[in-house]
Amino acid sequence: MLKIIDVKVTVDGNNEKVEILKKINLALENNKIYVITGPNGGGKSSIAKAIMGIIPINGGQIILDDANITDKNITERAQLGIGYAFQTPARFKGLKVKEMLDLAAGNHKIDNCQVLFDVGLCAQDYLDREIDSTFSGGELKRIEIASILARNLKVAIFDEPEAGIDLWSFQRMTETFLKMHRKSDSTVIIISHQERILKFADEVILIEDGNVTKTTSHEEFLKEIAHLDTGCDCRNDCIKGGTYDSKCGR
Amino acid sequence: MILNAVDKKLLEEVADLNDVPQGAYNIRKNGEGISRNTTANIDIVTKQDKQGINVIIKPNTKGESVHIPVILSKEGMNDTVYNTFEVGENSDVVIIAGCGIHNSGSKKSQHDGIHEFFVRKGAHIKYVEKHYGEGNGNGERVLNPKTIIEIEEGGTAELEMIQIKGVDQTKRDTEVILHNNARLIVTERLLTYLEQKAESNITVELVGEDSSAQIISRSVAQDNSKQIFHLNLRGYAKCRGHIQCDSIIMGNAQVSSIPEISAFHSDAQLIHEAAIGKIASDQLTKLMTLGLTEKEAEDTVLKGFLG
Numbered sequence: 001m002l003k004i005i006d007v008k009v010t011v012d013g014n015n016e017k018v019e020i021l022k023k024i025n026l027a028l029e030n031n032k033i034y035v036i037t038g039p040n041g042g043g044k045s046s047i048a049k050a051i052m053g054i055i056p057i058n059g060g061q062i063i064l065d066d067a068n069i070t071d072k073n074i075t076e077r078a079q080l081g082i083g084y085a086f087q088t089p090a091r092f093k094g095l096k097v098k099e100m101l102d103l104a105a106g107n108h109k110i111d112n113c114q115v116l117f118d119v120g121l122c123a124q125d126y127l128d129r130e131i132d133s134t135f136s137g138g139e140l141k142r143i144e145i146a147s148i149l150a151r152n153l154k155v156a157i158f159d160e161p162e163a164g165i166d167l168w169s170f171q172r173m174t175e176t177f178l179k180m181h182r183k184s185d186s187t188v189i190i191i192s193h194q195e196r197i198l199k200f201a202d203e204v205i206l207i208e209d210g211n212v213t214k215t216t217s218h219e220e221f222l223k224e225i226a227h228l229d230t231g232c233d234c235r236n237d238c239i240k241g242g243t244y245d246s247k248c249g250r
Numbered sequence: 251m252i253l254n255a256v257d258k259k260l261l262e263e264v265a266d267l268n269d270v271p272q273g274a275y276n277i278r279k280n281g282e283g284i285s286r287n288t289t290a291n292i293d294i295v296t297k298q299d300k301q302g303i304n305v306i307i308k309p310n311t312k313g314e315s316v317h318i319p320v321i322l323s324k325e326g327m328n329d330t331v332y333n334t335f336e337v338g339e340n341s342d343v344v345i346i347a348g349c350g351i352h353n354s355g356s357k358k359s360q361h362d363g364i365h366e367f368f369v370r371k372g373a374h375i376k377y378v379e380k381h382y383g384e385g386n387g388n389g390e391r392v393l394n395p396k397t398i399i400e401i402e403e404g405g406t407a408e409l410e411m412i413q414i415k416g417v418d419q420t421k422r423d424t425e426v427i428l429h430n431n432a433r434l435i436v437t438e439r440l441l442t443y444l445e446q447k448a449e450s451n452i453t454v455e456l457v458g459e460d461s462s463a464q465i466i467s468r469s470v471a472q473d474n475s476k477q478i479f480h481l482n483l484r485g486y487a488k489c490r491g492h493i494q495c496d497s498i499i500m501g502n503a504q505v506s507s508i509p510e511i512s513a514f515h516s517d518a519q520l521i522h523e524a525a526i527g528k529i530a531s532d533q534l535t536k537l538m539t540l541g542l543t544e545k546e547a548e549d550t551v552l553k554g555f556l557g
Binding site: 074089095104 | 468496530532533535536537538539540541542543544550551553554555556557
């Protein structure tokens with residue numbers, strides 16, 4: 001269980017302090033998938049980075065399984081079982097894929113081939129490659145996701161995992177998330193705008209302007225989006241039932 | 251031959267040798283040759299007019315190696331050698347040089363080596379040169395290698411030049427001439443720390459048609475150390491050349507990377523890329539999110555970079 005209590009993040013703007021997270025409260029349970037969504041600049045990645053310890057918080061507490069981790073640094077949080085797949089992963093001259101996966105796995109032994117297979121890459125082609133500028137954006141993203149799958153985590157956070165991944169592999173990636181969900185007791189947090197990812201959320205968390213504005217089921221959420229898309233107030237109740245491409249004859 | 255514990259340690263560092271090597275070798279210790287072995291295809295002869303040896307590799311010699319490590323374990327040594335390598339047509343060999351200095355005294359120990367290679371038609375050499383220094387004394391450990399290579403038609407030279415530890419001062423000069431279809435691949439790795447100084451000058455003359463050269467230089471400068479790179483490609487024919495020079499700078503170190511590419515032919519294609527910078531913070535952050543401390547993350551990045 002990960003609890004985020006009254007978490008605030010403030011950064012220095014041009015002339016004044018800007019609150020990018022205002023007062024976030026979330027209780028995220030084990031063995032559940034949470035999808036965080038919302039407009040750009042609303043604070044989605046900031047929540048993820050605050051959980052990982054990458055950005056400092058200016059108020060509030062973060063509790064992991066009854067332990068207060070608010071003052072722990074990135075390394076300590078990682079060792080306690082929090083993992084974060086970056087939206088824009090780093091490239092490394094000279095560090096090979098297999099070395100990265102071994103570092104990620106630590107003492108817990110994993111099958112590198114299986115992990116790469118789960119992100120749609122052939123181990124034979126990739127294990128000995130350096131994670132440098134010869135990687136395409138999509139390849140880099142998959143390696144990043146693999147580095148999280150290789151770990152034994154209590155909380156796994158994926159920041160827009162679908163960005164740069166082609167549609168064909170997208171299917172396989174969603175299967176991978178579901179498999180991870182079935183196999184482990186982790187709390188999975190996915191930041192995403194993709195309907196297909198929203199669909200397997202146990203809960204959808206909407207973040208706007210530094211606040212949690214809604215926590216809801218994915219069914220409810222998708223219905224509301226459809227409603228917002230068309231601007232039709234009666235949509236939810238009408239006979240066509242708010243499906244994505246239905247036409248209102250009114 | 252008497253190899254004591256210090257000698258063995260130095261040999262292991264510079265030539266990955268635990269004991270006497272296989273194949274042809276010549277081990278030089280404190281200014282004199284102490285052990286040598288030749289094979290049916292590789293002869294080693296002492297030069298008459300100056301300090302040094304001639305290594306003669308017969309044409310078509312394949313899969314053999316030559317080890318020529320130099321070790322200095324006495325303080326105050328000033329050792330200079332001139333070695334010549336005749337690499338016969340269509341041969342394919344590995345040459346492992348390298349110099350290790352153990353200086354536990356207060357006087358300077360220095361080794362200046364000139365290595366001259368004639369890579370004949372169609373021959374392929376891989377030349378590995380590692381430099382290493384150790385010892386608790388405050389006597390300086392100085393290494394000034396000069397490498398001169400001429401590659402004839404269709405020949406290839408792969409050079410690995412590595413200096414990772416303990417050399418206080420080095421000036422490394424490399425001069426290469428490539429003829430038709432000749433290829434050169436240079437991998438340079440350099441780490442300096444404390445007050446160390448290193449200078450590397452590489453000049454490559456692409457004289458022959460379709461010759462090509464690739465130089466990948468990676469260095470790390472820590473503490474108060476200083477590094478200077480002059481990498482120079484000169485194209486006189488239809489040729490290709492690429493220099494990639496990357497340095498990571500830390501502490502109060504100083505790095506100068508001075509590129510020079512000159513073309514004397516309209517089909518010469520030459521590229522120089524040079525970059526100096528700190529370890530990227532996104533790399534450190536990523537590794538820390540895997541549970542490494544900041545120091546471990548830094549070491550992992552540096553190890554990969556120089557690996």
